[in-house]
Amino acid sequence: MLKLVLYSAVQSLCLVSGQIFLKMALTQTGKFSFTWQFFRGALTAWPLAASGLCMALASLIWFHILKRYDFSVAYPMIAISYIFGLLAAVFVFHESVPLTRWIGVLLIMGGVFLVTK
Numbered sequence: 001m002l003k004l005v006l007y008s009a010v011q012s013l014c015l016v017s018g019q020i021f022l023k024m025a026l027t028q029t030g031k032f033s034f035t036w037q038f039f040r041g042a043l044t045a046w047p048l049a050a051s052g053l054c055m056a057l058a059s060l061i062w063f064h065i066l067k068r069y070d071f072s073v074a075y076p077m078i079a080i081s082y083i084f085g086l087l088a089a090v091f092v093f094h095e096s097v098p099l100t101r102w103i104g105v106l107l108i109m110g111g112v113f114l115v116t117k
Contacts, residue, residue, distance in 0.1 A: 001116050004069050008077035011061040016084040018054035020092055021047040076115040079108045 025047035029038055042048060065074050082105045089095040 004065065004074065004077060005080075005116065007061060007065050008074070008080050011058050011065060012078065012081035012084055014054050014058035014061065015078075016081050016088055018051045018058060019085070020088050021051035021054060023093070025051060073115060076112055079112050082108055 025042055025045040026032075028045050028047070029041040032038060065077075086097055086101060086105055089097055
C-alpha cells in the first residue's frame, strides 16, 4: 500500500504542477476572449508546454497505477492532489485560503486514509 501512496503522491504532484502551469499560461494571455489573438497567445506561452508535459507524465503514472491496483483503492488516492492544490494556492499564487477549506481537505484526507486501510 505504501507504493500506491507514493505513486499517487507523485502522480498528484505532476497533475497539480500541470494545473499551475496552465493557470500561469492563461494569466499571461490577458482577458479571455474567443479570438485568434487570445488563443495564439495561450498556445505560444511556454507554461502551456510545461503544463502538457506535466499532464502527460501524470497520465503515464496513472496508467501504471490503474494497471497494478484496484480501481476502488486507486481512484480515491487522487484526492492527495487537493493538498498540493491548496499549497500551490498559498505559495505559488499567494491566495488566502480560509480555515474551512483546510478543514475540508483534512476531512478528504481522512477519507483517503480510511480507503487505504
